[in-house]
Amino acid sequence: MSNPVKKVVLAYSGGLDTSIILKWLREEYNCEVVTFTADLGQGEELEPARKKAEMFGVKEIFIEDLREEFVREYVFPMFRANAHYEGVYLLGTSIARPLIAKRQIEIAEMVGADAVSHGATGKGNDQVRFELGYYALKPDVRVIAPWREWDLNSRTMLLDFAKKHQIPISADKAGGDEPPYSTDANLLHISYEGKALEDPWGKPDENMFMRTVSPQNAPDAITTIEIEFEQGDPVAINGKRMSPATLLTALNDVAGKNGIGRLDLVENRYVGMKSRGVYETPGGTILATAHRAMESITLDRNAGHLKDELMPRYAEMIYNGYWWSPERQALQRLIDDTQKTVNGVVRLDLYKGNVTVTGRKSPNSIYSEAHVTFEADTVYNQRDAEGFIKLNALRLRLGFDRDSVK
Known part of the structure; x- marks a missing residue:
């Protein structure tokens, strides 16, 4: 293989898919794999990810609590903008990806890796989010996206690969009883x-x-x-x-x-x-x-x-x-x-x-009860509104097509 990969940093959850990816990277690229697991408050115990990585013989394992950085540097800035995608979605998945990408690149620099890898599929948004982050932060980085490269394109093939390489499969996945959603x-x-x-x-x-x-x-x-x-x-x-x-x-x-x-x-x-x-x-x-x-x-x-x-x-x-x-x-x-x-x-x-x-x-409130009150006041001259209205109506009085009103 041209331009061989020596070491790759994998965004690793410890689940079946990324465990398969870990093994596949070693098989396909004959390289050392470094795992990175981010605690962003997903509510899961992350030590099993460490144990599974150790079981695979991974020498460099990074499990990091990034919850405070995630909220302070990513969630709060987004909420200052009142951001809603398509009017309703509060972007919970989207806003996590730049932090994961940033930390992956930092770890890659730290351990001397020449590539990074993720488990996002070729149909979704996350592949774009991760990789735009990688390239922005390290333009010459090599990105390996297994779902766009391998031929493991069905659940059966993934399970067969796991069995062949003795990758532990939870009872629910082996028996087909996993939740009917991701x-x-x-x-x-x-x-x-x-x-x-x-x-x-x-x-x-x-x-x-x-x-x-x-x-x-x-x-x-x-x-x-x-x-x-x-x-x-x-x-x-x-x-x-x-x-x-x-x-x-x-x-x-x-x-x-x-x-x-x-x-x-x-x-x-x-x-x-x-x-x-x-x-x-x-x-x-x-x-x-x-x-x-x-x-x-x-x-x-x-x-x-x-x-x-x-x-x-x-x-x-x-x-x-x-x-x-x-x-x-x-x-x-x-x-x-x-x-x-x-x-x-x-x-x-x-x-x-x-x-x-x-x-x-608020100590910085610009709401003025004195101006808005329906009671008598000494700060607002209601006669001023007449000129304001007439000036704003001028273009309507001069140019409005009254014949268009039926």
Whole structure:
């Protein structure tokens, strides 16, 4: 093989697919494999991944807790932008990929690897997100994407490969009893897609959901919380200051108990096809509502409207894998500049899947009760509105085609 690979850093979950990839890389490329497993708050014990890598004879194993960095440097900047892909999706999978790619490249540099590898398929978005990150951070890196190279294109062939190479297969996978969908989880969300969910008419099984109770089964009493913001980022819940990851964990807990954060979506993948996904983003759903409420009394009207105009582009950049692009970074600087005055407290009621804002206050508020009151005031001359209206109506009075009105 030309340009042989000596050492590759594999994004490794410890599951069947990446275990097969680990063995396949050794077989196909005759190279040393370094494994990297990121703890992004997926809620799984990661030490089994270490044990499995050791079982394969891997000498360099990286298992790293990146939860605080994930929330502080990726989730919170995204939420400052109020980002929703296609109006509703809070980008839980998308926002995790740039951090994984970044750390993979750092490890590759550290151990002298000449390639990186991932387990994303050739049909999805993640292959794009990972590889755009790799190339942005290390332009000359070699990327190995097994799903685009090998001929193991069926579940049966994967299981046969695992049996042939004595790769442990869990009882559910061996017996065909694994869940009828695939999942991806981190501290921001859990996604479910594929298999039983591929029919967009099919209703998700209630037993599928892991972080939220059904809204119908949520408590009959309202839960009231207050979230404090500093420069657009949440820093405290009910007056208690917390680290970013701790705060998001707490919001996940209270939101999940109140049935908040479920989404059933047919989205447009970057590669061109439509895909049905079901998501749980409990804490993020509260946070998105609270942040907009905080901005409502602290942002200038046109600055806020400009953010709203730019948000779909920003969200699309993250969804498509352009976190490290110059345009996303330029937009981030603009967004962050608007957040300097987004300070204060938002009060919310949580009830059976709903998040309702019931109050907001800020030392930087530009809301003026003196101007908006229906009572007598001394700061606003209502006669001024007449000239304002006539000036704005001038082009209509001069150029409107009245014959077009039937």
